[in-house]
Each structure stands twice: as C-alpha cells, then as structure tokens.
Amino acid sequence: MTAVTDEGPGRGQGEGPEPGRSPDGGSAPREGLEKDRDRPGRGWDDGLIARRAAGTVPQEAPEAAPDDDVRPQVEAYVPAGSPLSPRLDALRELVGLSRARLDRTDLAEAGRVLDEAAARQRLSSRHTVVAIAGASGSGKSTLFNSLAGAQISEAGLRRPTTSAPIACSWTDGAAGLLDRLAIPGRLRRRPQQSGTRADEALQGLVLVDLPDHDSAAAGHREQVDRVLALVDAVVWVVDPEKYADAALHERYLRPLAGHAEVTFVVLNQIDRLPGEAADQVLDDLRRLLDEDGMALGEHGEPGATVLSLSALTGDGVGELRELLGRFVQERTAATRRLSADVDAAAARLRPVYVAEGRPGLGERAREEFTDRLAAAVGAAAAGEAAEREWRRNAGRACGTPWLRLWRWYESTRQPRTLDRTALTAPPEEQLTARQRVEQAVRTVADDAVDGLPGPWAQAVREAAVHGAQGLPEALDELAERAGAAPGRVAATAGDEPAGPGGRTGVHTGRGGGKPPRPAWWPAAVLAQVAMTMLQILGGLWLIGQIIGVLEPGLLTPALVMLAGIIGGPLVEWSCAAAARGPARRYGQEAERRLREAAAACGRARVLDPVAAELVRYREVRERYVAVTEFSTTGR
Template sequence: MSGTTVTGDTADTADVVEAPDVVAGVVEVVEVVEAVDESVRNDAAASPSKGWDDGFIARRASERGTAREGALRPLPEAYADLPRPTSYTGDLRVRLDALRELVGLSRTRLEGSTLGEAGRVLDEAAARQRLSSQHTVVAIAGATGSGKSTLFNALAGVSISETGLRRPTTSAPIACSWTDGAAGLLDRLGVPGRLRRRPWQGAGPGDELHGLVLIDLPDHDSALTVHREQVDRALELVDAVVWVVDPEKYADAALHERYLRPLAGHAEVTFVVLNQVDRLPGEAADQVLDDLRRLLDEDGMALGEHGEPGATVLALSALTGDGVGELREMLGQFVGERGAAARRLAADVDAAAADLRPVYVAEGHPGLDERAREEFGEGLGEAVGAVAAGEAAEREWRRNAVKACGTPWLRLWRWYEASRAPGGPEPVVEPETEAPETEITARQRVEQAVRTVADEASAGLPAPWAQAVREAAVRGAEELPRALDVLAVEATGNGRPARPAWWPSAVLAQVLMTVHQVLGVIWLFGAVCGLLDVSLQTPLLVLLAGTLGGPLVEWACSAAARGPARRYGQETERRLREAASGCGRAKVLDPVSAELLRYREVREQYATVAGLSTTGQ
C-alpha cells in the first residue's frame, strides 16, 4: 500500500515520507496547501457542485491531477451529502429547556461561577445543534507511548498520524473524516485545514464507519501545557472518546483522577481500549483487562456488559491488527445509531445537574406553616403592645362609664380639678429616657420576631436561597416598626367608645337622686326654720335616699360596665393584633413567601433537569 505520512507537528508540516508513485504530486500539494486553502473554501462556497474538501491533501492532489493510480482518492459523488442540523427531541429537549429556565431564574440569586458549567452546556448544545447530525465526532486520547496514533492509522487504513519514538509525537489534533460536510465540526474543534485527512479507501454510504469523524489528540500527559489544554478543550466538544491505555500505564493515577473519574457519567460515550496486548504473554492480557475493569468500576464508570448501557472495554493490538476489526465494528454500530451527540449532551446535563445539586436541593421541606405565621403575628402583637392597648381601652371604657353615670357632685369636682390644671402645678411626667427605652424594646421585639420567622422559613434551604429569604425578611422589617406605630395610633385612636343603651337610664337615675338631695335639703331647711309645718323625719328620709342612692347607682353602673368594658378591651386588642399581623404579612411574610415560591419553581425545574421527582427530593 502506498501513501503519505504527514506529521502533526506544525514545524514538520512539509516533511513527507514519499511513496514512489505519488512523490511528485504530494510534495507539490504540500508546498501550496497553505496558499490555496482560502481559495478552495471560496470556490466551494461559490460553486456547491464542487464541494468543500476540508483541506484534505488527498482530494487536492486528485483535483490537481498529480495523484496517480493507488493514491488517496476522492469520495464518490453520492457520498458528498449535505450535513443536516442536529435536532434534540423528547426527554433531552425537555431537560435542556428546563436547564435554560433554571439558569434564567437563578441569575439574581446565584453567582456566575456557580452557573458557569450549566451555561457552557447550554452554549455547547446550541452550537452542536447548528451542526451536522450525520456526523459522529470520536476522539482518540491516551498517554505518551500508548499507541493511540497507531490505532488511529489502523482505523483509517492509512498512515496519517505520525508514530515513532520521538515524544510528543502528536502535537496537534489530527482529523480523519469518512464523510463530507464535517468542516463546521472540525472548525469548532480547532483542527487546522492542513491536518484534516481522509481514510485510505474512498468509502461510500455503505461503509460501516460512514459518518465518523475521528480525531487523534495530543498526549494528555504531555510535558507541554498547550497539549494538555488542547486535550481538555477537545474532550468537552467531541461526541465520544476512545481512551487508549497500555499495560504499563493503564492504572496511572493522573488518567483516572483527572479524566476517567470526572467523566464517569459519560460511560455510554466512552470506549476504553487496552492496547499492545501482543506484549503480554499467555493469560496476562485477560488479567490486565480484568484489573482495568476493576479500576473503572472504582472510578464510578458503568461498564456496558450483559446488554447494559455503559463504557465499552476491550483489548487489542493496533500494531498487529488483533482486535482492531472488533473495535471498528463497534464504532460502526455506535456511529450508525446517530445518537452519540445526544448521549454526550445528556451526560453533560447530568454532570451539570450533579454540580448544581447543593444549591437547589433542600434538606426536608422548608417553608412557612400556619403555626409559624401565627407565632409571627403574635410576636408583632406583643411588640406593638396589643395587650396593654386592650387593657387601656378597657380602663377607658370603665372610666367613661363612671363619668357618665357618676353623681353630679363628683363630676363637678372633676370639672373643677380639670379647670385648675392649666394654672396649677405641671403634671408629673415620666423621665425622657423612658420613651426611647420603650421604643428600643419594641424594636428589639420586632427584630426578634422577624429573625425567628426568617430562620423558620429558611431552615433546610440551600445556602443561596436561605440567604435570599433572610435578606427579603430584613428588607421588609426596616419599615415595620414605624408602620406598627402608625397602626397602633389608628387602631386605638378612634375616639370614645359607644355608650350602651342603659347609660341614659343610669344618668336619669342619678338626676333623680340629685333632685332628691336638693329637695331634701330645701325641705329640711324649711322645716328647721319654721317655714314649713312638717316633721323633720320626712325631709331627712328624702335627703338620705338621694345621698345614698347616687353612689349606689354609680356602683351599680360600674359593676354593669365591667363586662362591656372587658369585651371592648378584647376587641381593641384583637383589632390591633390583626392590624399588626396584616402589616407584618405585607412587609415580611409576602416577600419571604415570594422567595420560597421562586425556590419551589427553580426546584421543579432542577428536578426536570436532573430527572428527579419533585416529591422525592
């Protein structure tokens, strides 16, 4: 078999191992490849019938007429099908929509770094959706000397990627595509045009690897940082990965801890190949393969055995070709299903959901129940002094009853005392320090009630949402004390309470008692002075009846006023508690409930993303 071998190193781009038949044509193409790269793209865009050749040397050589019989040939006309965009349907589409909604609802509550991976998955999903669904991008990754480039060449049927003792051998990603229309995918992966190849045999739609785009990556353990960065970037973009390990480095901690363990959730798009089994004598290959399976199981990677989904693990020798056919058949079946991109994306969504779980999944069932709401209302009622206000209203009611139903002489005395107050000594007032102390105490009670309800509402919530709930409660509590003061004045400042129906009768009785006293005094005075010819007994009895009857009526009215006064005080207390509770609900409970509702919304979206049940979280 004749062909060309082109190194992946940029410095060695022009180094060509020449086959006798094609040396002239290939050398000429390599010399001008960079110069014509852009013109070929423009020609392909202007003339669709020509098609874009993705910068493959074989096709350029054929089009220039310099390649001879036996060289790499262009693909048949029927094989140059146009790429069709990927379409996500079913469960994956629902999960992506939920993830997009989840990120949107969480931007104001979570840090950008927390949502970074989820945003990257959404961006990659959109980018992959715009590209071809007829291609499956599979990367071959491995450590230095594992033989991944040899396996790459064996699958391609031609020596494309350089192999040898010089390390690192592969210095940039090299692509081999079995299908036209992969330029967008390769551009996304950053594979330069000069490193895009075709398999040795021009295959049509009937080829088992139809639709495969195979990428040979640099060594993941390369001493050069740029190589490791290229590997890490490519592993985030490809649809599947073939990990090539050898009998010496298959248990390398760097491989398992940096790649296989973090990508354990991507088992369905992972192939693990034990290469160089021709170096193992007897049953040693089976023993090493079993140990490799054990290590993968410890990494948490499911193995696709007994028909179960998971990673494919097999042994082969890329050098002798033993097992390569089996891997080729597996890859052909894998590519033919056209589901690798969706599987990879589903695994990415699973990984993003696992990373986000601590900020969305609560322990228990956080929220506010009726007990917490009632206790908060009672706490605000205590803070606003509802009990004291009720007692004051009760005393005021009884005092008004005494004023209305008391003896005229007592009312006259009270009027006299009130008239002397402006000119008399100043009434004793409490020290000025009492009011601020009382205000501070009330404010402290309000803060305590708010803190208690915030802790109750945020108990068990993930840290960001618990913080949001507390901040909402604190913001609402800033104006709460002032609002409660206004409500207290409005609730208790409605003027004198309404008089009961028996008050006029009591007042009339007091008037009659007063009349008795006046008549008794006049009658007695007339009898004593001889102006009236009556005995002293009768006016004395009238005077005594009026004198004793007035206090008796007052006492009776005071006793009768206790029940209505108590009811009035209780009504005042209830009204003030309800006003305080309503103010607290508007200022604190409603914002807290809004945050809890937002959390429930994002939790439902997260459950959809993670494939969980909202009741099973």
C-alpha cells in the same frame, strides 16, 4: 466532555489552533490545499493517503465530495420525543431566572453547556465525532491507524509522538465539526476504505487522534482538554503498565463518570501479556472503573464499553470497529453526550438549588411575627387603655355627683407635668421597641430560609432587611393614627404606662374620640338623677321639719333620704358591673384593630417581599427539577 485539569476548565473552541495554522503558530499551505481540493478527481485529503494507498492497494480511491458539503440532512439533531430538548429549554430558563441571584461563576458551566449545545445543533447530525485519547506509549496512534486502515498518525518510540489533534473522516460534510475542533485542513485525513460492511457501518464517523494527556508539554494537555470538551464520544486507550495511572483516573475518568454511555475504555497491547494475565488485568481495570463511579455497559445495561485488544497484531480491533459502527449508526452520540453534560451541570448546580428541608413561611411563623409586632407597637397596652377608658366613662356617666366631685378634686391636685411626660415614652422604651421590631424581622427571615440554599437564603434575608427599613417609624405612625381616630384607642394623661417595651415611642393620643355609649346609659343616668333627687328631697324635708315649716315626722323623710343615699352607689355599682363586659370587648376590639394594622404593615413591608423571593426560588426549583427529570431515563 469537560475534563478537569490542573490549569482550569477545558478551553473553548476558539482557544485551539486556528484552521490553516500549525500548532506552533505558523501558517499552513492553505492555498495549495484549496487548489488540490478543487482539482478534479482529487479527494478531501492532501494527497498523502492517496499516494500511500496507490502503492499498496491496487484499487482506485472513490471520488469524494467537497468537505464543506451542505446538502440537506434528513435527521433532526434532536430526535422527536427526545427529552434533551425540554431539558435544554429548562436549563436556559433556569439560567435566565438565576442571573440576578447567583454568582456568574455558579452559572458558568451551565452557560457553556447551552452554548455548546447550540453550536452542535447547527452542525452536521450525520456525523459522530469520536476522540482517541491516552497516555504516552499506550498505542493510541497505532490503534487510530489500524481503524483508519492506513498510516495517518505517526507512531513510534519518540515521545511525544502526536503533537496536535489529527482527524480522519469516513464521509464528507464534517468541515464545520472539524472547524469547531480547530483542526486545520492539513491535519484532516480520509481512511483507506475497502468497501466492506464494516466500512459501511463507519460512514459518518469522524475519528480524532489526540496528543498524550500526560505529555510534558503543557500545550498538548491543553489541546486534549479542549477537544474532549467538544467531541461526541471518547475512546480511552490504556496499556498494561499505566491502566491504573492516578492521573488518568483522577483527572479524567472519575470527573467524567456521568459520560459513561459515550465512553470506550480499551486495554491495548494484550499481546504483551502471557496466558490469562490479560483477563486479570481487564478485570482489575473494570474494578478501578467501578471505583471511579463509571457504570459499565455489561449485560445490556447502559454504561461504558470496556474491551481488550492489540492494535499491533489486530487482535480485537475488528470487535472495536463493529462496536463503533453500531454506535455511529445509532446517531444518538451527540444527544447522549449533551445529556450527560446537562447532568454534570445540574450536579454542580445542585447545592444552590436543592434545599435540605421545606423552606417557607408557615402559619406559625407568620403568627409569631405578628405577635412580635403587636408587642412592639403596644397593642395589648392600647387594648387595656381602651377598656379603662370605657369603664371610666361609665363611671362618669353613672356615678353619684358627690363621687364625681371628689374625683375632680383629686385630679386638680395632680401635677400638670404629667400630661407632658405621658405624651412620649422614655428613650429606653423607644430603643427596646425598635430592637423588638428588628428581632422580629430577623426571626421571621431565619424561619423562612431554614434549609434554603445559600444564595437564595441571602436574597430572602436582603428582602427582609430592606423591607424592615422604616418599619418602626411606620408602626409609630400607625399607633398615632389609631390613638387619634374616632372610636379607637384614646388614653388620657392619667393612664397607667404600658410597661417596658410596650410602646414604640409615641403616645396613643389624648382627647380623641370617646367610646360609644350603650343604650342603657341614659336610663342609668336618670336613675342616678332620681337617687340624687331623693337625697335632696329627703334632706329638704328634714330641714323643713327642723325649722318648723313642716309637720314633725322623721321616719318618712329619713327613709326617702336613705333610699337616695343607698340607691346612688347601688346604681353606680350596677352600672360598673354591667359595663365590665362591654368594656372588655371594646378593649379587645381596639387591641385587635391595632394588631391587624401592625400585621398588615409588617406583611406589606416584610412578609410579602420575603414570600416573593420564596416564590422565585420555587420557580427556579421547578426548572431545576425539569433539567434533572430525565437524567437517568431520558437518554
């Protein structure tokens, strides 16, 4: 049960006193203890309890097995069908999947829970370790002695009385658990058992008396926090004067509210309260626990057990002994304790796993990203250029010879420097296009991480930025290939500019493949040739009549020549009208191809890495859901 302290989190098991050493670092007489333990007829203790019992109770102490008894255990650590095992597996997978994305400090508590679960699983499942904790003067040592039936822990007016944890085990085989708590052999005791049914119910109990949690000695508080992080359950002893102490509620009870099912809160020294004052104080204690968020186990509901007693007079101690007996015989304290630890670790991890919305890349975000890349690469301008190229070719093929001659003459009058200036876009256009690409990447990353927890949002942004490196250059190369490929966009030197930002800094190519000619073009060309021949024929006919070679008759040759003159532009106009639809479709096809190519480039470099990070987040999110799935019903 991890306690929040002023100095930091609870220490691990290796930070307490080593077995065989006193709290001040001195060596304990371990060799003598081992000899006493091996001596026939001697029990697990160091002889102190046996000597006191021999002077008070005229009965022979039962012979105890060695404390390191390793006989096979019938019960498994995690009962069959318990949800704790899959939750631990899910937490282990969650930590493994998250190491590359989360900070080590975020996963520290989850790692500690996994380590403690593995350590506890290797130890005895027949024992339940219960710590008795409280403030100075609360009477916890007196209660410890009353439950043990002997004077084990020193109790008195001197403060602090308990300077190191003292353990009392009702059965053998708890050596591993006590080693884990770093309780030396000289501080391990056995209770005085009378052989009653109450004592039989406590078989398997390991009771630990802790130093005062409000002790002036910092080392005492550190030992309390260390042991509380390792025991299976805890009995908090409060007195009528300090039951509302802020240090108790803020440092321990409130942070450990999720461990209510393995928590007992005992109001001691009720013999000092007159009349109904004990009930009033007990009700006020329940109110404070409720404000702390600690569920109370009343009316058969799971939660903390709250009762009042007097360790000095023995009033209510029997009830506590009975409750502890049932609690120990259930043999689920360790499982419930670890389940509460998993809940606490999951609650700490919630901000880094639970999104506030539904983050991801929707179709709308993908379409907008494609639109921005298409605008940056100049797909619309390329489509317009392709359409103009189609119509220009139609005009060349179906136009009258005289109009084509005029166009050639006009082209010779244009400066030759236009070819060179048309090959590259101005630096302002290049800068604007690069900025458009970067803006597109930032926008799609922001859409993808909307509501995503901080670490995973950062991972998605890094994937997008990393994939965007070299994307403008890739789009430029793509535009070059699109302009030079046969049957694709090819712009002449005389094409109109695409407009600011409509290109990525490269030209669409010059001279590449020509648009395909439709089947009706040869017929249109023949018709135009026929019209030209009529013009020539009519003209020659008229000239022949003028010079007297042919018989006069102006009407017929004039009509023939007029038919050629009118028919040529009419054929050209008809061809232009017929070419308008195919030219538009050809331009749209060119724009679509360049748009799809830009989208494929952006998808491979940006969208796919971003989607991979989102898939990874969904995987860890599923693992996190598995960790928290049985947090309230699986104990």
